Amino acid sequence: MPNVYRALGDSTRRHILSMLKQGSKTQKEIVEAFDISQPAIKKHLNILLEEKIISESLNGKYRIYSINLYTLQIAYHEMLQYIGELLDDQLVSLKDYVEKGEFRDEEK
Amino acid sequence: MPNVYRALGDSTRRHILSMLKQGSKTQKEIVEAFDISQPAIKKHLNILLEEKIISESLNGKYRIYSINLYTLQIAYHEMLQYIGELLDDQLVSLKDYVEKGEFRDEEK
DNA sequence: TTTACATATAACCAAACGGTTATGTGAAAA
DNA sequence: TTTTCACATAACCGTTTGGTTATATGTAAA
Numbered sequence: 634m635p636n637v638y639r640a641l642g643d644s645t646r647r648h649i650l651s652m653l654k655q656g657s658k659t660q661k662e663i664v665e666a667f668d669i670s671q672p673a674i675k676k677h678l679n680i681l682l683e684e685k686i687i688s689e690s691l692n693g694k695y696r697i698y699s700i701n702l703y704t705l706q707i708a709y710h711e712m713l714q715y716i717g718e719l720l721d722d723q724l725v726s727l728k729d730y731v732e733k734g735e736f737r738d739e740e741k
Numbered sequence: 742m743p744n745v746y747r748a749l750g751d752s753t754r755r756h757i758l759s760m761l762k763q764g765s766k767t768q769k770e771i772v773e774a775f776d777i778s779q780p781a782i783k784k785h786l787n788i789l790l791e792e793k794i795i796s797e798s799l800n801g802k803y804r805i806y807s808i809n810l811y812t813l814q815i816a817y818h819e820m821l822q823y824i825g826e827l828l829d830d831q832l833v834s835l836k837d838y839v840e841k842g843e844f845r846d847e848e849k
Numbered sequence: 850t851t852t853a854c855a856t857a858t859a860a861c862c863a864a865a866c867g868g869t870t871a872t873g874t875g876a877a878a879a
Numbered sequence: 880t881t882t883t884c885a886c887a888t889a890a891c892c893g894t895t896t897g898g899t900t901a902t903a904t905g906t907a908a909a
Binding site: 643645669670672673676677680693694695 | 866867869870876
């Protein structure tokens with residue numbers, strides 16, 4: 634039920650996740666890493682919490698956030714399965730396709 | 742530049758892509774497969790076109806849509822790679838966290 | 850030429866998004 | 880106890896999203 638598209642559909646949230654992959658962070662640490670307000674960050678954290686991509690714990694007056702590895706793994710496999718179904722009719726493996734590197738020059 | 746999260750972030754659009762994987766379809770065929778109005782479908786098709794996930798061609802009064810396999814593969818690869826990187830690094834830092842024990846009680 | 854059909858477009862609506870400022874709350878420090 | 884600090888919450892704002900209905904346009908069929 635977690636909507637990974639919603640969760641990852643914003644670059645600030647992806648940036649937050651990239652921070653959290655290094656280890657748990659307090660809300661304060663996250664807020665200080667961005668140029669937007671504390672309530673704006675809190676809204677992003679709430680969306681990540683709703684979609685169960687991160688989890689929250691309390692430590693005194695601090696709120697600590699960490700990546701929910703389990704949900705990300707589920708999302709990863711669901712997406713792999715979906716893209717597999719979409720693409721296998723064309724007998725082209727995504728992995729093979731990407732490894733050929735045919736697309737790298739085209740992106741700008 | 743295509744925004745894969747935007748393109749794939751709606752289940753109607755993912756369903757449309759699942760239809761198009763079987764082969765090109767006219768707008769009429771797509772509209773008939775859903776319970777929503779023709780203008781609503783057209784909006785979804787426009788978003789998929791903007792993000793270059795599908796392409797459009799004309800045949801008389803019909804408008805024919807087909808999957809842009811190339812862009813779709815790149816798009817999914819980017820998403821999966823991003824999640825994959827989050828998972829791999831998190832495994833490492835989770836291990837670090839366990840080995841270090843609690844370190845967050847002291848404010849400096 | 851008239852009619853029917855596939856599609857486009859405009860106007861509207863409610864809800865969600867991403868941000869703001871202002872202010873309340875609760876724990877820790879002084 | 881008083882103050883400070885981390886965070887929560889409320890109210891507001893402009894834009895986007897996902898849908899609607901009504902209507903215009905362009906091609907094909909009668």
